[in-house]
Amino acid sequence: MVRVHSSLIGMDTHTTSSRTPVTLLGLGDMGTALARAWLLAGHPLTVWNRSPQKAGPLAGEGARVVATPAEAVASATGPVVLCLLDDASVEEVLRATDVNGKDVVNLTTSTPAEARRRARWAEERGARFLDGGIMAVPSMIGRPETGGYILYSGDRALFESHREALEAPAGVKFVGEDPGHAALHDIALLSAMTGMFAGITHAFALVRPEKGLDPAGFATLLTEWLGAMSGMTHEMAAQLASGAYTQGVTSSLAMMAAGNEALLATAENQSVDPRLLTPFMELMRRRVAQGHGNEGLAGTVDLLRSE
Template sequence: MTTVKKSVAVLGLGSMGAALADALLVAGHEVTVWNRTPGRAEGLVARGARRAGSVAEAVTAGEIVLVCILDYGDIGPLLEQQGVGRAALQGRVVVNVTNGSPEEACAMAERVTGLGAAYLDGGIMAVPEIIASPEAFVLYSGSREAFEAHRGVLDAFARSVYLGEDPGLAPLHDLALLSGMYGMFGGFLHAAALVRSAGGSVEEFTTTLLQPWLGAMAGGLPAMAAQIDSGDYGVTGSPLAMQVSHDSIGEVSRAQGVSPELFAPLFALMERRVADGHGSEGLAGLVELVHPR
């Protein structure tokens, strides 16, 4: 399928904004760029982008306006200071991939659509170095019509995942994914500290033991997710009561001079769930403590 070439304005040329603009150029789109520090556009201009002298100039040059700046709170003032109003935005599509909250996304959508533009909020699940690679994907929410009309452009960045009309869905799922990532990193750091405390090689432990183990454990996540959706937390493996009967991880960690603070909050939730009479359940039931139905 041939991708229709379109004009795109990119506002913000930090590491991510520059990577997105470069992906658009590689895909053959007409790209106009703007950045507070004009010098950051030099490399992109050399590769075929056009540099705009103002936000208003950039916006009027693109049928799609891609916003990728550091602070969500700066977007509104930036548009106001640069005099970008209905005349400039009417009929355009604003794709905002600035990190923010669901509330901020909904407020921005209301503001942008009030000025006559369609709105998509995006969550980039990638680092700049892997933009346009098979490993990257971008979450989108907002105007379905705009997403479907311009998916060919959006796919230049990464695999595009549309979540729904509510603009807040992309940032919410972005934060949910990051939560899972940081939880994994927390477990890794505790495991690494334990191995190091015994004089072991953390790298060897990670590559030969931890990665395969975590991969195997990740295979059970869909079943846990189904339990959370259904509210049925029955377990055929190790019930919570058995898992909390002896705080081996905490005790050994302290004995080895390793702080249990990365693991302790989860163990405390497990103990609470057992105390509440749910000792026969599995780990999935802990969700009821952090988000009661």
């Protein structure tokens, strides 16, 4: 691995020192990736981690390591970034710190409700607050070509004032001044990914026992097909926005529900448990039974709402 202090040789000192200092609490896999991205971009970096040994390599790469969260926060002149396990960890780590006058940026995975509570917590203590959702895995951080990005919501002025530093690890998308919106977008996108993975898992289960069928070749077809079908998200969004669920329908719900019978029969013939698909199929069946067979899938969204 190329060490940051070596890669910075010859860099203009004024440029490096003029970068916004960043304080980072939490050096798990993601935190460490964020730290290295900030160091490579020339941002002075202060780090703290519960297990001090994880900070050792970063000290050799130019980071300043401190012993306590309180010390890290007290010395911060730029954003104080948290990348911890969960909201309970954030509560514990910040309990003995004074965040008055500080800029707190929470990149810890949380729920929208937790993000809003944390924003109120920060405001009550005199801090500005941004919540973030990282749409990337650690290997994508610092590599813009991979398409990873970080969602932010909360104090827009805070976001804009530190935008350069926030953009160093990955692309950024500001999704609203409601501090819960980054977490909501994050969870919604991850939920869609989980559903996609469920379909992929079912698809591989169907083809796995077939002799002469190459999983790698099938994966290429699967990737192409999912990419082609992703355009339906815009169709559904337009229908939800307008309330006209029959507008621009390319495949009617009745037709898709009828086609589900072939999916289920094939699963049975291939000795594949259909449980990853049947809950969604049941929603489709219910919507058709309610007389909405000429719609697209937008109406199934309403069936999931409990209000």
